[in-house]
Amino acid sequence: MRGGSFRIARIAGIDIQIHGSWLLIVALVSWMLADGVFPDRYDGWSGVAYWTVGVAAAVLLFVTVLVHELAHALLAKRRGLPVPRITLFIFGGVSELGGQPETARAEFAIAAVGPAASLAVAAISGTVALTLGSGNEKVEAVFAYLATVNVLLAVFNLLPGFPLDGGRVLRSIVWGRTRSFRRATVVATRVGEIFAYGLMILGVYFILIGFLWNGIWLAFIGWFLLNAARGESSQLQLDTILRPLRARSLMHTDFISVVPGMPLQEVVDNFMVARGERAVMVANGDAVLGILTVSDVQRVPRDEWMSTPAQRIMTPREKVETVSAETPALDVLHLLGDRRLNQVPVLEDGRMVGLITRRELLDKVQVAGSLAPDEPSSRHDADTQSGN
Numbered sequence: 001m002r003g004g005s006f007r008i009a010r011i012a013g014i015d016i017q018i019h020g021s022w023l024l025i026v027a028l029v030s031w032m033l034a035d036g037v038f039p040d041r042y043d044g045w046s047g048v049a050y051w052t053v054g055v056a057a058a059v060l061l062f063v064t065v066l067v068h069e070l071a072h073a074l075l076a077k078r079r080g081l082p083v084p085r086i087t088l089f090i091f092g093g094v095s096e097l098g099g100q101p102e103t104a105r106a107e108f109a110i111a112a113v114g115p116a117a118s119l120a121v122a123a124i125s126g127t128v129a130l131t132l133g134s135g136n137e138k139v140e141a142v143f144a145y146l147a148t149v150n151v152l153l154a155v156f157n158l159l160p161g162f163p164l165d166g167g168r169v170l171r172s173i174v175w176g177r178t179r180s181f182r183r184a185t186v187v188a189t190r191v192g193e194i195f196a197y198g199l200m201i202l203g204v205y206f207i208l209i210g211f212l213w214n215g216i217w218l219a220f221i222g223w224f225l226l227n228a229a230r231g232e233s234s235q236l237q238l239d240t241i242l243r244p245l246r247a248r249s250l251m252h253t254d255f256i257s258v259v260p261g262m263p264l265q266e267v268v269d270n271f272m273v274a275r276g277e278r279a280v281m282v283a284n285g286d287a288v289l290g291i292l293t294v295s296d297v298q299r300v301p302r303d304e305w306m307s308t309p310a311q312r313i314m315t316p317r318e319k320v321e322t323v324s325a326e327t328p329a330l331d332v333l334h335l336l337g338d339r340r341l342n343q344v345p346v347l348e349d350g351r352m353v354g355l356i357t358r359r360e361l362l363d364k365v366q367v368a369g370s371l372a373p374d375e376p377s378s379r380h381d382a383d384t385q386s387g388n
Helices: 018-040 047-078 104-135 137-158 165-179 179-207 212-242 264-273 292-297 331-340 357-369 379-387
Strands: 007-013 014-019 087-089 092-096 279-284 288-293 343-348 350-355
Touching: 007 087, 014 018, 014 047, 018 087, 047 087, 047 092, 047 104, 047 137, 087 357, 104 137, 104 165, 104 357, 137 288, 165 212, 179 212, 179 331, 212 331, 264 279, 264 292, 288 292, 288 343, 331 357, 331 379, 350 357
Parallel strands: 014 087
Antiparallel strands: 007 014, 087 092, 279 288, 343 350
């Protein structure tokens, strides 16, 4: 989701981002309101008025979506979960939590507060439409629309289509009954997949009976929810495999180091090509000076490789992303993904003791996943038993 997003604000320590697809849906909603919905309900406005009110309603709609997501995020933070960002995109919004709730009750509360916020927004909007809108059709139009859409938003999110809020509520209920977070996620994911397939089938039916755009939109939402549900399942597998591990368990200690003055040609020939290393440490004895990667080498013309020492183009140690040996494995994986890194050095007491590469990490995850038990014990299960 992060690719193609940009930050527009920061609220309570949470980055508020907009994805490029958000601009598309705001334009589409503005057009539908200005060209169809409002002209059908209100006569005698000018074209500029229809478009002004349409754009205002579309933008305010996404403000209310942001309120919905902030309700999730602020309660999650209150429950001790980090929330780095909220992203608005074509399907509405998503709060990116930096972990899973510790108990079924916390999961239920965090999931349910979003639809509750939407219903509150609908009540406020409806009140504004009935009071302030009684003497102003344009105010009435905007807030009546917001009231209606927020009721629909709350109802839709409460449907059991994991990872919609309703799907998370379902997971919290199953989790509370079974005492197993993993089993609850499997159940919620399967129900979510069935729900997603149902939306896609309904979308195809609508297309066949002549409601082309409605059908395409339903099918598109179903496809999105299907992929989101499967993504949650994959994330659970990663969480199960990596949660007990630390960077120390993933690193290899036989990393290659070269002297600062070694020509790039020798580094490429002896290590990057011959041994398949994507990165080597540049060290002076026991002191690591920096890291030299394939990307660093590619920035130098080939005819200069023999005359260019490794130290000249390496990334200095102070600019290199590092992790401590006790960093949780999940945090290492997120760092590699967020920063688009191929490797990260591991430090202990200020000394480099190992290197974790993306390729080796994913290989270990794949092997561990194939050997993992069907129902591993996890801190989620233990915390649920003690927390409910």
